Amino acid sequence: MTGKTLYDKLWDDHLVTENADGSALLYIDRHLLHEVTSPQAFEGLRLAGRQPWRLDTNLATPDHNVQTTDRSGGVDSIADPISRIQVKTLDENCDSFGITEFKMNDPRQGIVHVVGPEQGATLPGMTVVCGDSHTATHGAFAALAHGIGTSEVEHVLATQCLIAKKMKNMLIRVSGQLGAGVTAKDVVLHIIGVIGTAGGTGYAIEFGGDAIRSISMEGRMTICNMAIEAGARVGLVAVDDKTLDYVKGRPFAPKDEHWEQAVAAWKDLVSDEDAVFDQVVEIAAADIQPQVTWGTSPEMVAPVTAQVPDPAEIADPVKREGTERALRYMGLQPRQKITDIRLDRVFIGSCTNSRIEDLREAAAVVKGHKVASTLKQALVVPGSGLVKMQAEAEGLDKIFIEAGMEWREPGCSMCLAMNPDKLGAGEHCASTSNRNFEGRQGFGGRTHLVSPAMAAAAAIAGHFVDIREISRV
Amino acid sequence: MKKFTLHEGIVAPLDRANVDTDMIIPKQFLKSIKRSGFGPNLFDELRYLDEGQPDQDCSQRPLNPDFVLNKPRYQGCSVLLARKNFGCGSSREHAPWALEDFGIRAIIAPSYADIFFNNSFKNGLLPIILEEDLVDQLFREVEAQEGYQLKIDLEQQCVIKPDGTSLPFEIDAFRKHCLLNGLDDIGLTLEHADAIRAYEQRRRAEAPWMFS
């Protein structure tokens, strides 16, 4: 018998029943909830007179709609009445069903994908779901984690299971050493540039190779977070010492003899040597440069040293037209240098890049500098209340504020404009988030995805700059 | 869930690849705590010339005359013809809700994003996969003939063209069964309650830390 991949192991460990046609009932160990995709699920539960199957696996926090400015007034201080109702609805549902929730002013509140790992609520070997596509983030812990829709949120609440079909296995192996100034964000943007936004559709992607091993847990989360931008619902990284060190001692993590038992089991959460993947993609770490997206899809990405593509040079008509449309929307000229793109705003935050390490990287770049006078705004939004406290303890907030940046309360913020943080029409933003779709950060807004260090450098220059040149100064 | 058996309707061609869920239903409309009423905001940024707000009367807003769903010939359409990787992006079920509320019952495209594909079935919306060249051909036919309609026979798993040609498609047996009968997944899963409890018992012994 050939060996199993990490994904095969996680799948087999959670199989409740399997039908002849391959559809299966998969047991869910952790269900994370936020305010946007849960109200209709709770309503469905009520209408059918059902109760949650198992309360202790659910953990909720509001993140999309909360303002990132002063919130001492609590939920009632959310200015938009519709946003306020949505957050209140989550509070009411969690209270009435007895689900643990980190409410808006709880220091543990934050973006659900930052909160789960930070609390140790995401553990190796778990199945983790959430009504949010960036649930892929949690795969960094060798957990089988993916986004689900609202009907499935209701299904998981009611049955603790999900009807699922096994995906195919893909290995993306990043070999060699990453260059200076090249971060996890650049790795994943480069990968999406190579395989495309549909390259991973139908697959669970395991990220492996020595370059991935060398990346911190925070960085691995950044990479798995964007697996969905490559079309894959699931991104995975095998367990190693970094995983164990990160999890140990967190509030929801196992303790004492349970910890010893868990660690023994988790050591097996790697793909077997002889496991067979349906597809293997080889990436040389040395080829990866700091990346900037120029278009309206994450695959429209280029090294910072490059130019915006020229549609005239693209043979495929669908692709050519897509490029033309993207350039029109983004207000860019063919062959324009990436470093000539002027910025209006900078956003450092989102479930991709708002953990402490991201903020440290950005702070190291802005320290002692001032944000360009041409910039309208540079926002720094920590991923959770605990990240915020940690950053303040390290004095990072002061560095940002002295540079002329705004230091905010935790939430999704300008990643998607469901709260007051938005781009104006036509504005260019260097953003550490994960999606550059049309209108994503505000109606008519133009998003360029980059790493925290690249965003910080761009904030100082007012346009994109190659971070490797900054570090040399 | 609404049943899907046989459907015939006008086809609207949305000629772009990678249509994402932010495009299908922009984020400001996700603030609703309801499941219905998203139809007027389907493709909001493409469909109207101004920026849409939740709870607004859309009948007074300026329409984009170039957008396919605004063209007189496609009024009343219920089948959407699309390009590859339709529905990429977020997990928001508001995307199929908006399509369904607008009146779309089936989509035909060469490929879909996984979560969107899955969500569609839960809402009685049938996403059909056809080969890229067949989809290309359909785009040409729809554009050439005003009032072009397609018939979709789920039982027989085929799309029937006006000239009677039948294009077969694949569909997972379980999903087909649920759609044909309008079945609720949760009820079906709860029939396995004993198996779920047995799993929990076994798992509790193997991995007690998952239950503490």
Ligand code: SF4
């Ligand atoms: S930060 Fe952005 S991508 Fe992440 S959960 Fe929030 S809205 Fe979604």
